[in-house]
Amino acid sequence: MKxxxxxxxxxxxxxxxxxxxxxxxxxxxxxxxIMQYGDGRIDAWFASPGGCGVEADWFTYRHSEDDxxxxxxxxxxxxxxxxxxxxxxxxxxxxxxxxxxxxxxxxSTIFVDGGGVCNNAFVARSRTPDGPWYKWTGSGWGEQRETxxx
Numbered sequence: 001m002k003x004x005x006x007x008x009x010x011x012x013x014x015x016x017x018x019x020x021x022x023x024x025x026x027x028x029x030x031x032x033x034i035m036q037y038g039d040g041r042i043d044a045w046f047a048s049p050g051g052c053g054v055e056a057d058w059f060t061y062r063h064s065e066d067d068x069x070x071x072x073x074x075x076x077x078x079x080x081x082x083x084x085x086x087x088x089x090x091x092x093x094x095x096x097x098x099x100x101x102x103x104x105x106x107x108s109t110i111f112v113d114g115g116g117v118c119n120n121a122f123v124a125r126s127r128t129p130d131g132p133w134y135k136w137t138g139s140g141w142g143e144q145r146e147t148x149x150x
Contacts, residue, residue, distance in 0.1 A: 018046065018060070018074060029060070033095040033104075035129075040067045043129040045077070045093040045104070055080045056089040059106070061130045077131045078104065078124060085110055086122055086135075095129075102126045104133060 020027035029046035036042045042064040050058045059078035062071045078093075080086050086108035094105040104126070107119040124133040125141060134141040 018048075018062070021049070021074075024049075031092045033093045035095065035097070036067075041065055042068050043095070045095055045129075047089075047091050047093060048074075048076075050080070050089060054088060057091050059090050059093050059104070063129065075130055078106075078133050080108065081135065085120055090122075091119075100127065102129055 018027065018029045027049055029048050031047045032044055034042060034044045044062050044064075046060050046062075047057045048060045050056050058076050058080075060074045061077045062074050064071045078090050080088060080090055086106075088110075089108050090106050091109075092107045096103050096105075102125060104124045106122050106124070108122060110118050110120055122135065124135040126133045
């Protein structure tokens with residue numbers, strides 16, 4: 001087999017898909033779930049730093065109308081639910097659309113001090129990509145929460 005090489009050429013500086021939240025000097029986004037439509041629209045969800053003390057991760061959302069050249073401001077769309085199995089975090093977003101519903105699969109660790117092990121799987125749904133998201137409670141779609149982004 002011959003050696004294979006890859007040459008990467010950047011045509012411009014590009015743009016930042018995210019920046020740290022206002023008042024923060026650090027941040028991260030991981031595990032993106034990205035939907036690219038044939039008309040130039042893109043929806044993207046990310047795991048990002050949480051807040052409210054114990055919450056490790058929240059989900060954020062951004063939208064582009066022009067194949068990713070420009071993006072809407074980031075919006076926090078899904079949070080952990082206090083006193084539930086996802087009380088510590090919402091991680092690893094995976095979004096699909098079925099019959100007009102956006103379904104968001106995600107994980108959360110059940111141990112706050114467990115180092116991110118023993119994950120459970122969860123699902124939420126929404127009629128729009130930026131929510132509101134209704135979590136499956138075990139008996140129906142219902143939990144929804146508003147939180148101040150600190």
